[in-house]
Amino acid sequence: MYRRNITHILIPLGFGLVLLIVYNLFLKSSGSPPPTQLPETIESVAPPPTPPSNRLSEGEPKRARVLDQSVIPSTPHEALLEAIRDEIEKHNLSLAENKLNALSPAVLSSSQSRPFVAILWNNLGLQQERLNGTRASVNAFKRAAELDDSNPVILMNLAHTYWEQRDRALNAEFLTKLMKLAPEEPFPHLAMADLLQEQDNLAEAAKHLSQATDRARQDPALQSYLAAVTTKVHRTQSVESKMTARNSAHFVVKFDGAEDHGMWTSVLEILEDAYREIGQKFGHFPSKPIMVVLHTKDSFQGATGSPAWADGLYDPSLGRIQIPTQGATTDAKWLASVLRHEYVHALLHDRLGTSTGALPTWLNEGLAMQWAGDTWLDLDQAMQGEINVIPLTYLETSWGALPAGTSTVAYLEANSATRYMIERWGMARVDELLNALQAGATVANAFQNKLFISYEQFQRQWIESFEQNRS
Numbered sequence: 155m156y157r158r159n160i161t162h163i164l165i166p167l168g169f170g171l172v173l174l175i176v177y178n179l180f181l182k183s184s185g186s187p188p189p190t191q192l193p194e195t196i197e198s199v200a201p202p203p204t205p206p207s208n209r210l211s212e213g214e215p216k217r218a219r220v221l222d223q224s225v226i227p228s229t230p231h232e233a234l235l236e237a238i239r240d241e242i243e244k245h246n247l248s249l250a251e252n253k254l255n256a257l258s259p260a261v262l263s264s265s266q267s268r269p270f271v272a273i274l275w276n277n278l279g280l281q282q283e284r285l286n287g288t289r290a291s292v293n294a295f296k297r298a299a300e301l302d303d304s305n306p307v308i309l310m311n312l313a314h315t316y317w318e319q320r321d322r323a324l325n326a327e328f329l330t331k332l333m334k335l336a337p338e339e340p341f342p343h344l345a346m347a348d349l350l351q352e353q354d355n356l357a358e359a360a361k362h363l364s365q366a367t368d369r370a371r372q373d374p375a376l377q378s379y380l381a382a383v384t385t386k387v388h389r390t391q392s393v394e395s396k397m398t399a400r401n402s403a404h405f406v407v408k409f410d411g412a413e414d415h416g417m418w419t420s421v422l423e424i425l426e427d428a429y430r431e432i433g434q435k436f437g438h439f440p441s442k443p444i445m446v447v448l449h450t451k452d453s454f455q456g457a458t459g460s461p462a463w464a465d466g467l468y469d470p471s472l473g474r475i476q477i478p479t480q481g482a483t484t485d486a487k488w489l490a491s492v493l494r495h496e497y498v499h500a501l502l503h504d505r506l507g508t509s510t511g512a513l514p515t516w517l518n519e520g521l522a523m524q525w526a527g528d529t530w531l532d533l534d535q536a537m538q539g540e541i542n543v544i545p546l547t548y549l550e551t552s553w554g555a556l557p558a559g560t561s562t563v564a565y566l567e568a569n570s571a572t573r574y575m576i577e578r579w580g581m582a583r584v585d586e587l588l589n590a591l592q593a594g595a596t597v598a599n600a601f602q603n604k605l606f607i608s609y610e611q612f613q614r615q616w617i618e619s620f621e622q623n624r625s
Contacts, residue, residue, distance in 0.1 A: 219280055219311050221273040227266040234261070235270060242278050247285075250278055251294070262301065272302035276311060287509075287593025288318045306335040317345055320441060320507040325349070340369040340376065347387075352442065352473050354399075354406070356391040360384055383471060390472055394447060404429050404440065409448035409479070417479065421446060424490050428497045432525050437585070440504045444497070446475040468499035470510060475500055494526035509592040516549040519565060520572025543620070546571060546613050550597065570623070574616045579605055 223239050226232050234257075241250035254274060261267050279294030295312040302308055309332050316324035324345060332342040343366035350359035363384040370376040397408040402422040409418055425446065433439040468475050475496040499522055503510045510518075541563060549564050556564060576584055583605060590600040598609045605612065 219276075219307065221276050221305075221307055223270070223273050223277055227270050229264055229266050231261045231264070231267050235267065235274070238274055242274060242281060245281060247278060247281055250274075254278065254297070269302050269305070272298045272305060272308060275301065276305075276308050279311065279315075283315070288315045289593065291315060292319060292321070303331075304335065306332070306339075309335060310339065310341065313342065313345065317348075318508045320504060322441060338369055340366040340380075343369065344380070351387065354445065356387050356394075360387045360391070363387060386471065390474075393449075397447070401443070402426055404443055406443055406445045407448065408445065410450050417448065420486070420489065421448065421493065424493045425497060428494045428526075432494065432498060432501065435525055436498075436501060436505070438501060438505045440501060442504075444475065444500050444504075445473060446477070446493070448477060448479045450479060468496045468503065470503045473500075491526065495522045498522040498525045506588065506592050509594070512591045512594070512597075513588070514546070514550040514597055515553055516546050516564070516568040517572060519553075520568035520570075520575075523565070523569045524572050524576060541566075543567065543617055546616075547609075567620075570620050571613075571616050574619050575605075575612075 223242070226236050226239065229235075234253075238250055238253045241247075241253065254271070257271065262271060275294050275298035279291040279298065282294055283291035292312075292315045295308065295315050298305075298308045299312045313324060313328065313332055315321075316328075326346065326349060329342050329346045329349065332339075333346075336342065343362040347359040347362040347366065350356070350362065363380055367377055367380040367384065370380060394408055397410055398418075399406055399408045400418045400422070401407075403426070405422055405425045407418045407421050407425075425444075429439065467477075475493070477492050477496065499518065502513065502518060502521065506513060544560075544563060544567060546567070549567065553561060553564055587600050587604045590604050591597070595603065601607060601609045601612055607615075
């Protein structure tokens, strides 16, 4: 999310502003409650509650994934298969994988042995995923599916792995087959809806969301989530139905036909420059074209549900960068800053897939500011005033309900903490931290194992550096 310049708000409030924060996103519907002063010491502050997910990728239903490997088929290869099974159960995964790869064509061609070997590959993949995330397990699930593509559990596991890795192999053909094998599962329909909305086919996406909802009857929380996403898709379809679309090599820009037709050219030029420059800096390029929606002044907040202080956002559930066109034709610097900032968010989501939600918001925003080259005058002004530092643990979840003044300090801290991390440990180590979070590590474990410092120590050392830079 990109925060607009709010100097006109900061000046009347003064730099002695007491920092406020609101955690419960549902309070937005009834208005923000009276603000509460933050404690001054980190130790006395309880962590904020985690808000419910609003991402398609994090709302996926869980599933039973392990296949029974206790009954070994009675074949001449029984002893060999038993030995491999035992290695998997003892978590000797490298040895088990080597033995599976060394199986002879006679074993793999046997109608009795072949399905059991597929089970072994499946269960090996589960163990690899448990230790190192889905990136480590995808090959095992592929091998299992090659051996038995009629087993719905195996294909479901492979589908979830593709989903979490944003792998393009999770295509319409694969999902259609999975729907036939697992007709009562909501996940294939949810994934198909995700695929269709990426293709801007929102009407068909809504149909599959409805089918996923029908199949999630035993999970009221998932049903509620799917209903909310369906409403969001319908709203987006209504807003964008009359828009004009223009394409470049890596982006699709949609805008109101009544607006300046030349704007999309400027937007695409900025985005293609960002694609080259930031992609080289990050070492990653998007796996698919990214959609950018230019809203009129009046439609942006209503269409996106963004806070009043936001100047743009990237919506991962719909795969869209969304910005208002107000000021875009008169302030080229503002337009470039917003687009580059939101492009980094889109790039991070493409890179981390469904694990983007594991990325602390302060780090997500900090990386966007660092890689986009953001220069925000009001942050520099706020840096000179009196600041009560918000613990980074308070800035790990959504900032959507932050008041405007508090959002300024949140961005200030995100930028400062991320810059401190990059300058001290280097981008290669930060990339390892991202890999650890993608693999399922907690923030605390990722810091300890990749930066070799506790999360608490990092915050203390960063605050010391932060205060020194302000003095």
